[in-house]
Amino acid sequence: MRLELRQVTKKFGDFVANDAIDLIVEPGQIHALLGENGAGKSTLMNVLYGLYAADDGQILIDGAEVTFSGPGDAMAAGIGMVHQHFMLIPVFTVAENVVLGAEPIGPFGMISIRRARALVTEISARFGFDVDPDAPVEDLPVGVQQRVEIIKALSRSAKVLILDEPTAVLTPQETDELMDIMRQLRASGTSIVFITHKLREVQEVADTITVIRHGKVVGSASPQTSQADLASMMVGRQVDLTVEKTASTPGPVVVEVAGLTLVGPDGRLLLDDICFSVSAGEILAVAGVQGNGQTELAETLIGLRRPTSGSILLHHSDAAGRPVTEDLAGKSVSAILEASVGFIPEDRGKDGMIAGFSIAENLVLDQVASKPFSRRGTLDVAAIAANAADKVTQYDVRAASPSSTVATLSGGNQQKVVVARELSRDLALLIACQPTRGLDIGSIEFIHSRILNQRAAGTAVVLVSTELSEVTALADRIAVMYRGHLVGIAPHDTARHVLGLMMAGVPYDEAMSPDQSGEPGDPGQGGPQ
Amino acid sequence: MSTTLTQLRAEDLHHEVLRPRSWKLPIALTVFTLVSLAGFCFTTPAGATSRVAIATGNSWLGTLIWSLPSQSALVVLTVIMAALAGAGWWASLRRVTRVGIVKIGSWTSVVFGICFVSAFLVWAVAGRGSVLQFTSLLSGALFLSVPLVFGAMAGTVCEHVGVINVSIEGQLLAGAFMAAVVGSLSRNPWIGLLTAPLAGAVIGALLALFAVRYWVDHIIVGVVLNVLVTGLTSYLFSTVLTHNTAVFSSTVRLPTWKIPLLSQIPVIGPVLFVQNVLVYVMYVVVILLQVLLFRSRWGLRLRACGEHPRAADTLGVKVNRTRVLNTILGGAIAGLGGAYFTIAHGLAFGKQMTAGRGYIALAAMILGGWKPKGALVAALLFGFADNLQNALGVVGVQVPSQFMLMAPYLVTIFAVAGLVGKVRAPAMEGKPYKG
Numbered sequence: 006m007r008l009e010l011r012q013v014t015k016k017f018g019d020f021v022a023n024d025a026i027d028l029i030v031e032p033g034q035i036h037a038l039l040g041e042n043g044a045g046k047s048t049l050m051n052v053l054y055g056l057y058a059a060d061d062g063q064i065l066i067d068g069a070e071v072t073f074s075g076p077g078d079a080m081a082a083g084i085g086m087v088h089q090h091f092m093l094i095p096v097f098t099v100a101e102n103v104v105l106g107a108e109p110i111g112p113f114g115m116i117s118i119r120r121a122r123a124l125v126t127e128i129s130a131r132f133g134f135d136v137d138p139d140a141p142v143e144d145l146p147v148g149v150q151q152r153v154e155i156i157k158a159l160s161r162s163a164k165v166l167i168l169d170e171p172t173a174v175l176t177p178q179e180t181d182e183l184m185d186i187m188r189q190l191r192a193s194g195t196s197i198v199f200i201t202h203k204l205r206e207v208q209e210v211a212d213t214i215t216v217i218r219h220g221k222v223v224g225s226a227s228p229q230t231s232q233a234d235l236a237s238m239m240v241g242r243q244v245d246l247t248v249e250k251t252a253s254t255p256g257p258v259v260v261e262v263a264g265l266t267l268v269g270p271d272g273r274l275l276l277d278d279i280c281f282s283v284s285a286g287e288i289l290a291v292a293g294v295q296g297n298g299q300t301e302l303a304e305t306l307i308g309l310r311r312p313t314s315g316s317i318l319l320h321h322s323d324a325a326g327r328p329v330t331e332d333l334a335g336k337s338v339s340a341i342l343e344a345s346v347g348f349i350p351e352d353r354g355k356d357g358m359i360a361g362f363s364i365a366e367n368l369v370l371d372q373v374a375s376k377p378f379s380r381r382g383t384l385d386v387a388a389i390a391a392n393a394a395d396k397v398t399q400y401d402v403r404a405a406s407p408s409s410t411v412a413t414l415s416g417g418n419q420q421k422v423v424v425a426r427e428l429s430r431d432l433a434l435l436i437a438c439q440p441t442r443g444l445d446i447g448s449i450e451f452i453h454s455r456i457l458n459q460r461a462a463g464t465a466v467v468l469v470s471t472e473l474s475e476v477t478a479l480a481d482r483i484a485v486m487y488r489g490h491l492v493g494i495a496p497h498d499t500a501r502h503v504l505g506l507m508m509a510g511v512p513y514d515e516a517m518s519p520d521q522s523g524e525p526g527d528p529g530q531g532g533p534q
Numbered sequence: 535m536s537t538t539l540t541q542l543r544a545e546d547l548h549h550e551v552l553r554p555r556s557w558k559l560p561i562a563l564t565v566f567t568l569v570s571l572a573g574f575c576f577t578t579p580a581g582a583t584s585r586v587a588i589a590t591g592n593s594w595l596g597t598l599i600w601s602l603p604s605q606s607a608l609v610v611l612t613v614i615m616a617a618l619a620g621a622g623w624w625a626s627l628r629r630v631t632r633v634g635i636v637k638i639g640s641w642t643s644v645v646f647g648i649c650f651v652s653a654f655l656v657w658a659v660a661g662r663g664s665v666l667q668f669t670s671l672l673s674g675a676l677f678l679s680v681p682l683v684f685g686a687m688a689g690t691v692c693e694h695v696g697v698i699n700v701s702i703e704g705q706l707l708a709g710a711f712m713a714a715v716v717g718s719l720s721r722n723p724w725i726g727l728l729t730a731p732l733a734g735a736v737i738g739a740l741l742a743l744f745a746v747r748y749w750v751d752h753i754i755v756g757v758v759l760n761v762l763v764t765g766l767t768s769y770l771f772s773t774v775l776t777h778n779t780a781v782f783s784s785t786v787r788l789p790t791w792k793i794p795l796l797s798q799i800p801v802i803g804p805v806l807f808v809q810n811v812l813v814y815v816m817y818v819v820v821i822l823l824q825v826l827l828f829r830s831r832w833g834l835r836l837r838a839c840g841e842h843p844r845a846a847d848t849l850g851v852k853v854n855r856t857r858v859l860n861t862i863l864g865g866a867i868a869g870l871g872g873a874y875f876t877i878a879h880g881l882a883f884g885k886q887m888t889a890g891r892g893y894i895a896l897a898a899m900i901l902g903g904w905k906p907k908g909a910l911v912a913a914l915l916f917g918f919a920d921n922l923q924n925a926l927g928v929v930g931v932q933v934p935s936q937f938m939l940m941a942p943y944l945v946t947i948f949a950v951a952g953l954v955g956k957v958r959a960p961a962m963e964g965k966p967y968k969g
Contacts, residue, residue, distance in 0.1 A: 075850060080849075096837075096841055096958075106835070106850045115829045
């Protein structure tokens with residue numbers, strides 16, 4: 006099936022998300038759609054999948070124009086989509102999820118579970134998946150859930166499969182396996198639209214690359230194009246992909262975490278005997294697949310959760326400059342902030358700022374009760390405004406005025422506000438969680454350089470990130486978490502596939518051993534069967 | 535290919551995770567054991583007997599009346615209760631949740647509840663001349679639970695599709711009104727029964743209009759609708775109905791049917807199969823919903839809309855249409871239950887005659903874990919507790935009515951203490967789907 010988009014335009018109010026986009030997907034081809042966060046890739050695919058109505062333009066299948074009034078039409082036309090946030094119903098079984106909307110009907114008009122099961126088993130067998138049709142989806146790991154999504158699309162005989170940022174939730178090994186699946190699908194005649202912003206993956210698997218920037222197609226490229234060239238097409242200027250990082254010169258130990266254990270209210274072990282230390286002028290990255298305890302670790306360090314046991318010793322200097330050691334475990338958030346700890350939360354919209362407050366107010370949220378921003382219980386508006394003017398220039402926050410609400414800012418500028426606030430104090434320890442999630446490359450570069458500045462100034466940094474490229478770019482050492490457990494701490498130059506194995510729970514020594522360190526592209530057990 | 539995904543070596547990493555102990559169940563059981571000991575055992579005179587009619591003349595067994603020595607029976611029951619409480623302490627202390635296929639939490643509380651209620655009944659009729667009619671105690675309970683069951687079914691359908699239906703109360707009331715007025719106009723209870731769902735459906739449609747179409751908070755719309763229906767029916771009652779009683783408020787009554795053979799099964803026969811027509815309708819509704827919600831295409835799509843509407847949308851299910859239609863259906867089910875208040879009893883309509891049963895139905899739905907069969911059991915429990923005062927009144931027991939009014943809530947305490955399992959509401963209930 007040949008799919009063609011002509012001059013597709015989609016507007017949200019005044020904002021043009023897709024501006025006259027042309028795209029041709031040839032049969033049996035993996036077509037990568039490359040672009041930064043917010044470039045309009047997902048919007049385009051939602052138009053193609055019938056979720057949004059295009060304001061202008063045509064969709065042609067094998068040369069004939071089609072109109073989709075909903076996803077049902079798109080599916081009927083042979084288009085399947087695996088969404089970035091899975092469209093699976095957690096309490097349903099795999100089989101129920103796969104047949105929903107196209108249920109096989111058995112006796113008495115009931116759903117034939119037997120046929121639904123057979124459908125899942127048949128497609129799983131074709132691609133060598135091992136998926137239990139009767140397992141509730143919520144009990145499956147994300148990698149398997151993604152396969153359920155693929156089975157769902159294939160069960161509706163999709164000829165074109167759209168994969169929207171499919172690797173965001175996967176370990177490197179799972180990513181490699183997914184690419185094998187993509188090649189298998191291509192071999193069986195399915196074309197794939199592969200949406201991503203990761204250059205390495207595009208080079209590895211794509212046949213053709215279309216680059217989108219600010220809602221417009223800026224060109225196409227072949228997989229042989231260098232990463233630097235792809236990046237500059239994507240961003241629109243020369244990008245330096247490697248972060249300038251000097252060799253680490255760690256000072257004295259700043260924070261020592263020992264035996265940190267956290268049991269959740271439902272009795273689940275969220276953090277299991279975590280031990281590590283970070284020195285001044287050092288970045289310890291905490292890597293792992295989303296949901297393996299990193300969030301809980303950060304929240305425990307900053308005092309949002311009270312650990313069940315363990316200690317967090319912080320060595321810093323008090324107001325008079327004398328060295329002190331404090332155990333932060335069980336202390337209140339304000340006491341921990343007072344002990345010169347900074348925190349960049351992973352969800353800036355929810356935990357990092359107050360959307361309806363102005364930029365100026367958000368910049369002093371943590372210091373609003375003390376001098377110089379308030380005196381005798383009254384806000385010093387002039388001091389707050391002066392601080393805002395200063396920070397907005399320093400951090401290049403693009404806003405109409407410091408008094409506009411942060412809700413009006415783009416994601417990158419919002420994050421700059423959060424970072425500006427957190428770095429405005431002298432920090433002994435900075436905890437940065439997913440500091441660049443969802444940002445454009447310009448903002449990413451900026452925030453990375455600010456974190457490196459902190460390192461140079463002698464702050465100990467704990468960087469929690471699920472982006473492996475960010476981890477390897479910034480870290481001095483890499484701690485890998487798996488199911489609340491610290492699998493190990495690896496040096497910053499550890500190979501990608503070793504980190505991948507550790508993210509699946511394999512200890513460092515074992516991951517480094519020769520029988521595990523096969524070629525990165527080959528997961529060992531993979532390959533068409 | 536999937537080996538790296540499935541063999542995640544969890545066993546190497548995980549220590550045994552200790553469940554936190556829960557003391558709710560053993561504490562509740564102990565308290566009620568003590569109540570039984572002090573309140574029942576010690577206050578019963580020695581030598582008194584309690585007479586309970588287990589079966590009546592019509593059954594295959596003939597008439598069967600037990601004469602129990604009250605004190606011995608109470609001691610036996612209290613010892614069983616103490617043993618169950620002990621088992622509860624043991625299970626909590628050792629973190630045992632099940633023995634074989636028996637779940638400790640639910641089974642101990644169910645058996646305990648039966649023992650406690652039996653002890654209460656034995657105590658209440660001890661030394662009296664009259665006989666406690668066991669079957670009428672149960673069949674009365676079933677009959678009283680009818681509006682609760684219909685209401686809970688309405689709630690279950692609506693919540694599974696993602697709409698919180700607080701207007702069950704109003705739907706019951708509208709159904710009661712419609713059934714009575716139409717029944718009276720037509721002099722035919724069957725026509726009344728058929729129109730009752732229409733009235734409920736109209737309220738359901740209003741709920742759907744505001745909740746689904748205009749994204750108004752579901753609970754607020756529900757409460758407003760309840761007030762609206764109360765006001766409207768009360769107004770019509772005092773203007774139209776009372777001025778022309780002969781036309782609008784003459785009473786009609788749905789018949790009570792006795793199913794041949796089945797009704798002669800000892801104990802359960804007269805309970806289940808000598809009932810008002812509305813009770814048989816209820817059986818059908820509960821069984822249909824239990825099967826269809828979890829096994830049919832309609833049910834799967836409906837639940838998808840309540841769990842993850844966006845996912846349902848991406849699969850071509852029209853979310854808001856499904857929500858509207860099934861909210862109307864839910865209203866119709868509650869409206870049908872409203873007929874209980876009037877034509878099932880042969881009563882004319884009265885102001886606010888539903889008296890909060892719609893809210894109790896909502897509680898039954900939650901206690902039943904959003905499942906039709908669970909909601910049925912919960913509603914029966916409430917109905918039983920409600921009926922105790924009638925049954926005891928007949929025997930001539932003087933229990934303060936305030937205490938009897940507490941009974942449903944005592945039942946709830948037991949049920950909730952035993953409900954340690956995971957019961958979850960549909961994930962996206964009450965959240966508008968904006969496409």
